[in-house]
Amino acid sequence: MSRRALVVGNWKLNGSRSANAQLLAAVLQARPFGCDAAVCVPFPYLPETAVTLAGSDLRWGAQDCSAHDSGAYTGEVSAAMLAEFGCRYAIVGHSERRALHGETDQLVADKARAALAHGITPSVCVGETREQREAGQTDAVVKRQLSAVIHALAHCAGEIVVAYEPVWAIGTGLTATPEQAQAVHALLRAQLRAATARADAMTLLYGGSVKPDNAAALFAQPDIDGGLIGGASLKAADFIAICRAAG
Ligand code: PGA
Numbered sequence: 001m002s003r004r005a006l007v008v009g010n011w012k013l014n015g016s017r018s019a020n021a022q023l024l025a026a027v028l029q030a031r032p033f034g035c036d037a038a039v040c041v042p043f044p045y046l047p048e049t050a051v052t053l054a055g056s057d058l059r060w061g062a063q064d065c066s067a068h069d070s071g072a073y074t075g076e077v078s079a080a081m082l083a084e085f086g087c088r089y090a091i092v093g094h095s096e097r098r099a100l101h102g103e104t105d106q107l108v109a110d111k112a113r114a115a116l117a118h119g120i121t122p123s124v125c126v127g128e129t130r131e132q133r134e135a136g137q138t139d140a141v142v143k144r145q146l147s148a149v150i151h152a153l154a155h156c157a158g159e160i161v162v163a164y165e166p167v168w169a170i171g172t173g174l175t176a177t178p179e180q181a182q183a184v185h186a187l188l189r190a191q192l193r194a195a196t197a198r199a200d201a202m203t204l205l206y207g208g209s210v211k212p213d214n215a216a217a218l219f220a221q222p223d224i225d226g227g228l229i230g231g232a233s234l235k236a237a238d239f240i241a242i243c244r245a246a247g
Pocket of ligand 1: 010172208210229230
């Protein structure tokens with residue numbers, strides 16, 4: 001891994017003000033990690049997280065953003081609003097949102113564009129289901145998902161973070177082997193090379209049951225630049241260990 005590593009915690013629908021305070025205090029205390037690290041927290045906790053992390057190198061972001069800037073979109077939160085608080089990252093296209101909220105490749109691309117337009121780095125998730133992998137469709141699926149984003153962003157495609165998250169590995173305890181993950185990462189980087197001169201400087205994360213005991217082997221792969229961490233990001237000791245493995 002020649003690029004500076006990044007580890008992003010995805011808290012999903014978890015947390016409370018007191019639990020967050022404890023978790024962040026422990027993570028802050030454990031720095032420096034030798035890698036960049038961020039937490040993506042539920043919307044209501046963003047301002048408090050921003051205050052807690054102010055002046056530190058621990059970054060923060062959101063788990064989604066609207067494709068729209070404003071208007072009659074009840075329940076949505078825009079990238080413009082997030083930017084007002086200094087939000088640095090927004091996860092877009094997480095497989096849970098694709099599966100549970102019907103997000104299409106085009107919507108994910110529009111969200112990525114909205115985030116970038118407000119100075120927020122979208123962490124664009126791609127990944128195949130177990131059925132798609134078993135049918136030999138992995139490469140085609142992730143290429144299609146990334147292609148929609150590359151097309152929508154045009155000359156800005158080099159500004160995103162890409163997270164490869166095989167759906168069958170998320171929250172299941174099944175992790176892609178380092179070789180399986182690297183194969184997809186290499187494919188994605190090649191696709192990015194065809195679109196942007198920045199491809200070799202871009203951060204490509206792996207996500208899906210990353211734990212302290214498998215993180216180092218994943219991060220040792222040449223095209224894996226860090227991780228998007230779900231369950232293990234809620235446990236301070238695990239998140240810290242994973243950040244150290246990336247550093
Ligand atoms: P997991 O989730 O680490 O709990 O598998 C990863 C993610 O969904 O981003």
